[in-house]
Amino acid sequence: MRDYSIVAEGLVKRYVTRQRKGLFKSTPQVIEALRGVSFKVRRGEVVGLLGPNGAGKTTTVKILATLLIPDEGDAWINGFHVVKEVDDVRRGIGVVFSVEKGFYAKLTGRENLRYFAALYGLSSSEAEKRVEELLRLLELDKLGASDRLFEEYSLGMKARLGLARALLRDPPVLILDEPTLGLDPPSARKIRSLVREMAGNGKTILYTTHNMFEAELVCDRILLIDRGRIIAEGTPGELKEKVAGKRTIVAHVRGDKMLVSRTIEGLEVEKVSVEESEEGLTVRLLTRSPEEVAGILLRELVARGVEVYTLRIEEPTLEDVFIYFTSGVGHGGTT
Numbered sequence: 005m006r007d008y009s010i011v012a013e014g015l016v017k018r019y020v021t022r023q024r025k026g027l028f029k030s031t032p033q034v035i036e037a038l039r040g041v042s043f044k045v046r047r048g049e050v051v052g053l054l055g056p057n058g059a060g061k062t063t064t065v066k067i068l069a070t071l072l073i074p075d076e077g078d079a080w081i082n083g084f085h086v087v088k089e090v091d092d093v094r095r096g097i098g099v100v101f102s103v104e105k106g107f108y109a110k111l112t113g114r115e116n117l118r119y120f121a122a123l124y125g126l127s128s129s130e131a132e133k134r135v136e137e138l139l140r141l142l143e144l145d146k147l148g149a150s151d152r153l154f155e156e157y158s159l160g161m162k163a164r165l166g167l168a169r170a171l172l173r174d175p176p177v178l179i180l181d182e183p184t185l186g187l188d189p190p191s192a193r194k195i196r197s198l199v200r201e202m203a204g205n206g207k208t209i210l211y212t213t214h215n216m217f218e219a220e221l222v223c224d225r226i227l228l229i230d231r232g233r234i235i236a237e238g239t240p241g242e243l244k245e246k247v248a249g250k251r252t253i254v255a256h257v258r259g260d261k262m263l264v265s266r267t268i269e270g271l272e273v274e275k276v277s278v279e280e281s282e283e284g285l286t287v288r289l290l291t292r293s294p295e296e297v298a299g300i301l302l303r304e305l306v307a308r309g310v311e312v313y314t315l316r317i318e319e320p321t322l323e324d325v326f327i328y329f330t331s332g333v334g335h336g337g338t339t
């Protein structure tokens with residue numbers, strides 16, 4: 005346990021909601037958000053919890069941050085139990101959520117940080133020094149944001165202030181829940197580079213995201229989570245090894261989803277995903293014989309009247325690794 009800053013063992017969490025049935029009736033519905041999540045994060049590691057919407061990332065993070073009690077399982081941060089030793093856990097972590105709450109709209113960034121520094125028990129001289137350091141580190145000074153009211157902040161400024169607050173006590177463990185969600189590219193880049201810098205200074209970081217590109221840039225190791233379960237883990241390189249020797253065919257098409265899925269069923273492919281968006285369908289196929297399959301796919305789709313806008317062959321990405329573990333013609337068909 006000593007080498008690990010974060011340990012989760014068999015976390016289970018169920019939410020009970022009520023489903024409306026007509027005007028006056030409702031029936032309880034159980035959502036299994038976590039179905040036995042276990043993992044460990046070594047001291048100084050940046051580990052990404054990567055998964056699609058609703059996979060269970062925020063639920064995991066809330067349990068680790070002592071904001072939610074699991075129905076089953078245990079977790080420890082810096083050796084302290086998240087349910088039985090809440091104060092010790094809280095002292096050792098900094099938490100950032102994508103939508104930053106709890107700041108005072110009518111206070112400036114500097115005043116907000118001073119307020120939280122006092123709340124966390126920093127002496128006034130310590131607080132003053134730390135707040136100035138953090139305003140500089142997060143470049144809030146440079147953006148001219150330190151002395152502006154929080155209510156005037158852009159999303160990027162709010163995200164930076166959230167990270168500054170998490171760092172006030174200089175905690176050894178940081179838990180960041182989608183910290184770049186909705187940010188413009190410069191702010192997202194800044195947050196990512198700061199995370200790497202903090203990792204270089206020995207902090208342990210758990211970083212949730214649904215952005216594969218970001219996970220690969222930021223994280224030493226990645227845990228893939230889907231429907232409340234960890235389905236694979238490894239370094240980005242190790243995860244990509246799972247699809248070594250294969251290439252990805254990516255096609256953007258417009259046509260009936262069922263028809264497109266049926267067309268793919270007859271092909272020599274290992275994994276498939278068909279995603280619908282406003283622009284049409286994005287088809288991703290993982291295969292060992294990309295040129296041959298791409299030729300057949302194009303011919304078959306056109307023969308069925310499907311419009312094919314683009315079709316290209318790529319090196320597999322983490323997205324393909326995810327598809328590899330979560331779906332496929334071998335078990336369960338297209339997504």
Ligand SMILES: Nc1ncnc2c1ncn2[C@@H]1O[C@H](COP(=O)(O)OP(=O)(O)OP(=O)(O)O)[C@@H](O)[C@H]1O
Pocket residue numbers: 019020021035036037055056057058059060061062063064214
């Ligand atoms: N307070 C709640 N009440 C009922 N269901 C909930 C609640 N919070 C989360 N859920 C459900 O639990 C599941 C896991 O949600 P969670 O927010 O942990 O996922 P996530 O991976 O963080 O997703 P996202 O990226 O969309 O935030 C989802 O099905 C979600 O709808």
